[in-house]
Amino acid sequence: MTNRNLKHSIISLTVSRFSFNYISDNNTWCSFNDVSQLHSSTAFVIGLQHNWVYLIDHFGFLEDGTFKQRYLVADKHWKQPAGPILFYTGNEGDITWFCNNTGFMWETAAQLGAMLVFAEHRYYGESLPFGQDSYSDSKHLNYLTSEQALADFAVLIENLKSTLPGAQHSPVIAVGGSYGGMLSAWFRMKYPNIVVGALAASAPIWQFPGMVPCGDFYKIVTQDFARSGYNCDANIRKSWKAINNVTSTVSGLQWLSEEFNLCSPLKNVMDTVTFKNWLQETWVNLAMVDYPYEANFLQPLPPWPIQVVCKYLGFDSTVSDYELLHGVSQAAKIYYNYTGTSSCLNMSQTATGSLGYLGWFYQACTEMVMPMCTDGIQDMFEPEEWNFQAFSDECNAMFGVRPRADWAGTVYGGKDIASHSNIIFSNGGLDPWSAGGVNYNMTESLVSIVIPEGAHHLDLRYSNDHDPPAVRAARALEVKYFQKWISQAKKAPQTSEPNI
Numbered sequence: 002m003t004n005r006n007l008k009h010s011i012i013s014l015t016v017s018r019f020s021f022n023y024i025s026d027n028n029t030w031c032s033f034n035d036v037s038q039l040h041s042s043t044a045f046v047i048g049l050q051h052n053w054v055y056l057i058d059h060f061g062f063l064e065d066g067t068f069k070q071r072y073l074v075a076d077k078h079w080k081q082p083a084g085p086i087l088f089y090t091g092n093e094g095d096i097t098w099f100c101n102n103t104g105f106m107w108e109t110a111a112q113l114g115a116m117l118v119f120a121e122h123r124y125y126g127e128s129l130p131f132g133q134d135s136y137s138d139s140k141h142l143n144y145l146t147s148e149q150a151l152a153d154f155a156v157l158i159e160n161l162k163s164t165l166p167g168a169q170h171s172p173v174i175a176v177g178g179s180y181g182g183m184l185s186a187w188f189r190m191k192y193p194n195i196v197v198g199a200l201a202a203s204a205p206i207w208q209f210p211g212m213v214p215c216g217d218f219y220k221i222v223t224q225d226f227a228r229s230g231y232n233c234d235a236n237i238r239k240s241w242k243a244i245n246n247v248t249s250t251v252s253g254l255q256w257l258s259e260e261f262n263l264c265s266p267l268k269n270v271m272d273t274v275t276f277k278n279w280l281q282e283t284w285v286n287l288a289m290v291d292y293p294y295e296a297n298f299l300q301p302l303p304p305w306p307i308q309v310v311c312k313y314l315g316f317d318s319t320v321s322d323y324e325l326l327h328g329v330s331q332a333a334k335i336y337y338n339y340t341g342t343s344s345c346l347n348m349s350q351t352a353t354g355s356l357g358y359l360g361w362f363y364q365a366c367t368e369m370v371m372p373m374c375t376d377g378i379q380d381m382f383e384p385e386e387w388n389f390q391a392f393s394d395e396c397n398a399m400f401g402v403r404p405r406a407d408w409a410g411t412v413y414g415g416k417d418i419a420s421h422s423n424i425i426f427s428n429g430g431l432d433p434w435s436a437g438g439v440n441y442n443m444t445e446s447l448v449s450i451v452i453p454e455g456a457h458h459l460d461l462r463y464s465n466d467h468d469p470p471a472v473r474a475a476r477a478l479e480v481k482y483f484q485k486w487i488s489q490a491k492k493a494p495q496t497s498e499p500n501i
Contacts, residue, residue: 053160055123057130057144059152065144068130070153073100073119075107080114081167085487088173088196089119090154090188092181093361096121096128099181102298104463106176109480113487116171120157122150122184124360139401142363147184148412154184155192172490174483175199178458179434180361180369187413190421198423198486200479201439202458206426208371208437210406212416215372215387217436219380222288225431226381230311237284237314238381240329241277243322248273256323261330264345279348280329281382283336289457291431294467298457301340304467310335366396368412370404371437422446423486425479429455448482450475 052069073096079086087106091099100119110117121128124145129135136142154175162168175196177185182204189199207213227234247253248267257276258266267276290298291307303309313331316324337346365371372389375382393403414421423446426439430453442448452459454469460476 053157055153055156059149059156066130068123068128070123070128070157071096071121071126072157073097073117075110075117078110078114079116083167083170083172083491085113085115085483086158086161086168086171086173087113087115087117087483088154088158088175089117090150090175090177090181090184091120091122091125092177092179092184093122093125093364095126097126099178103176103178103461105461105476105479108464109483112480113483116168118157118161120154122181123153136359139363142400145360145363146368147187147364147409151184151188151191154188155195158195170491170495172197172487174486176202176461177204178202178461179204182458186424186426189424190413190418193422197490198425198482200425200427200483202427202461203429203432203434203438204426205371205434205437206413206439207416208434209409209415210370210372210389212410213437215374216376216379218373218433219285219375219382221431221433221436222285223380223382225288225291225307225433226284226311229305229307231315232317233307233311233314234381235318236316236320236325236328238377239320240280240325241383243325244273244277246322247326248276257326260327261333262345264347275348277383280333283333284381285433287336288431288433291456292459292462293454293469294465296462298462300336302336303339306335306339363400363402366400366404367402368405368408370406370409419443419447423482424448425450425482427452427455427458427460427475427479429453429457429459431456432458450478 051072051074053072054067055070056065057068058065087109089096089099089103089106096119103119106117109115123130124135124142130144131137131141134141158173162171162173173196175185175188176199177183179202182201183206185199186201186204186206189196208218223234226237244257247257248270254267254269254273263276267273286299287302287307287310290296290300290302291305292298292302294304296302310332313328313335316328320328333346337343337350361369370389370392372387374387375385377384389404389406396402396404409415422444425448427450428435428438428440430451432455434457435451439447440449440451450460452469452471452475455472455475459468459472460479464473464476
């Protein structure tokens with residue numbers, strides 16, 4: 002596709018392409034095959050993997066079939082009866098990957114006496130409603146919606162509470178990050194009878210048409226690079242023209258392919274467009290995972306990776322195209338080959354394969370319509386307007402569907418959410434997704450926590466000696482709200498199912 006509007010919308014929360022890999026980033030190995038496995042740092046005993054049978058369609062009454070949804074349970078620290086349940090609202094990928102990267106829940110379980118449940122989102126990981134046919138066509142994809150996913154979660158919790166001894170009166174708190182954070186907030190809004198509160202980390206619930214300026218996302222990416230090194234953002238801005246200049250000849254295409262050690266050499270103009278899109282996504286991903294310590298979230302990276310990248314991009318304005326692009330190649334290799342184990346750079350790969358890019362493409366083409374644009378002035382990217390019609394046409398060509406641009410605002414309330422309660426919206430100042438997040442307190446119980454030095458849902462990750470003080474304070478405050486909600490729930494009148 003020559004138009005980049007679809008790319009803008011689905012640079013999104015997915016940033017993924019490939020086969021599954023476990024993450025051992027000082028975290029739990031959530032394989033859930035051996036109940037005796039221990040947490041790598043705090044000796045939590047891992048629970049088991051389960052499946053629950055769901056209706057494929059919660060909102061119709063015809064027999065449309067059922068499917069098995071995977072969920073993970075860890076109950077070592079659960080205090081029965083009525084101990085709280087922390088429920089991770091799974092997002093666009095394999096649930097074991099999110100389990101590995103949500104250390105905050107593991108570290109909080111003992112403090113609260115909580116059971117942990119990680120629920121996999123339908124159509125991702127192993128929770129495929131139609132098995133291998135789930136992605137075969139738009140008819141099979143028709144049930145991939147956030148509304149159906151929330152209903153899955155609600156039914157799962159009701160069944161857990163009715164079947165697990167001691168869980169009937171357990172207060173449930175939803176926790177999620179990124180799209181999962183959006184789901185956790187919406188879960189509390191739509192099912193306040195099911196969850197007593199929600200932590201929505203890095204959740205861009207306002208990144209929808211007409212709610213925030215379409216260019217704010219890329220402005221934050223640019224600010225991250227601008228503050229991380231001399232002329233870093235300016236040279237990335239300059240690099241797009243340098244790429245065009247160098248790739249205008251066959252020899253230039255060959256030189257650039259060799260300079261970046263690309264697995265597939267650039268051969269034509271379309272390859273150059275793909276190359277630039279790949280680089281743009283690289284800079285965005287770095288902004289998302291600019292963590293203060295070594296991490297392996299999307300790729301293995303050093304501490305404060307943007308600072309490391311910018312060391313290769315501190316040129317003066319007189320730099321030649323070839324010198325500049327040599328610096329860009331060295332910077333890109335920090336992201337793609339920090340470990341030195343990659344034999345070449347694959348433009349099809351920008352992140353871990355534990356995420357499900359095709360499913361998110363479909364969601365972006367239906368209800369998760371998130372406009373983005375660039376102007377090349379307030380950001381470091383080539384100018385491109387948001388063009389909804391072009392975006393819609395690309396979605397129709399790919400899936401045979403047209404997006405409902407305003408549907409998310411209609412079904413979830415847009416910015417008119419003040420009537421809801423007990424939701425924490427946490428956002429990092431370095432995270433471009435904070436542009437679409439809730440960054441101020443709306444009411445006493447719809448609260449915002451801003452972490453100035455935080456990247457994408459840093460607060461949900463395991464604690465680390467190099468964590469900024471602000472994220473330590475954020476986690477402590479989040480736990481206080483959890484304790485408050487749990488206390489309120491226990492004081493509320495308890496009801497039992499009547500005997501019939």
